[in-house]
Amino acid sequence: MTDFIYLASQSPRRRQLLQQLSVDCQLLLPDAAEDSEALEVVLSGESPTAYVQRVTQLKLDAAVARLKNRGLPPAPVLCSDTTVALGRCIYGKPADETDAARMLGELAGTTHRVLTAVAVQSGRKRLQALSVSRVTFTPMTPAQIRAYVASGEPMGKAGAYAVQGRAAMFIRHISGSYSGIMGLPLHETGGLLRAAGLKI
Template sequence: MDLYLASASPRRRELLAQIGVAFERIAAPVDETPLLNEDPHGYVLRLARAKAQAGWLALQSQGLPPHPVLAADTTVVLDGELLGKPDDANHASQMLRRLSGGTHLVLTALAVTEQDKVETVLSESRVTFMPLSDAQIAAYVASGEPMDKAGAYGIQGRAGLFVAHLEGSFTGVVGLPLHETAQLLARWGLGALA
């Protein structure tokens, strides 16, 4: 094992395994409430650091072998506003209507920590959606896919059909930008690029 992954996301686990990193998952829940007047970049970086540090504390409290902890946070930003995970189907529909026919930002921050050392990196992508009809939004929301995803969509799933243009990192939009992840892990002597 190379490191711990402080994430419950199956998508992040799949992506990390894809680049040949041996890891174990560790639970690291944190409060994801944005701070007053917190900018989106600061928000995702703060949460990635907090998740990594929570993972480090969890492995210490459980008496697990000390290895670096990797964590990530992804958010969708539209006109400076954070679009987190939808509360319910109606909320998901509202988000998708707002994203329809426009361009939004997807930010994914990564953090690796071990003891007092923490390093972060940020991936920024621009995603343009085609105009969506009410019927397309309703069908997508009924699939259940948007319910646990920032911005109420998963680019790796059915919502990939909505994407007219992507500038940046596809895997960053999914939740774990592989290029940035590999570079960050290499600085710790881990992974394929180390």
């Protein structure tokens, strides 16, 4: 029974969300030699659900190997991945400001899905869960999109927005898990961590 977990994520939001559960986590981040972005390439014809689950499993495989290679003390390892989907179209992190503006223009005035997969490895046991939420954006003018992109907030975010940030003023309705949209669904994550042996 451990009293901490390894979090294989660079997202400060996921760390904050785990703190809400009073879970002590140590970061288990990739080495400079690891090409973590390569794990996020979408396969031809891949559905958003299959994509987010596959990427999360690949991230967990890499993190477990990292733990072993570094000779760190054993503890559960948590990985998560979030993607935004409109129909079967997957919206990952924008490549640049132009890409962010394109994504926001396509999502504006629609209801899209936010899928977050979570996976935990504890010893030989691997547990996983999927959270699917729906977010409805109001229509956005080109000027509003430009101003939001200029804020810098969309960069590094799936779908080019942060639900907990300035984008909230364009969100008319949410159905599902707010924490899942942020990047770590706490209901599902709590269940996985309890199953992995944490007392939370």
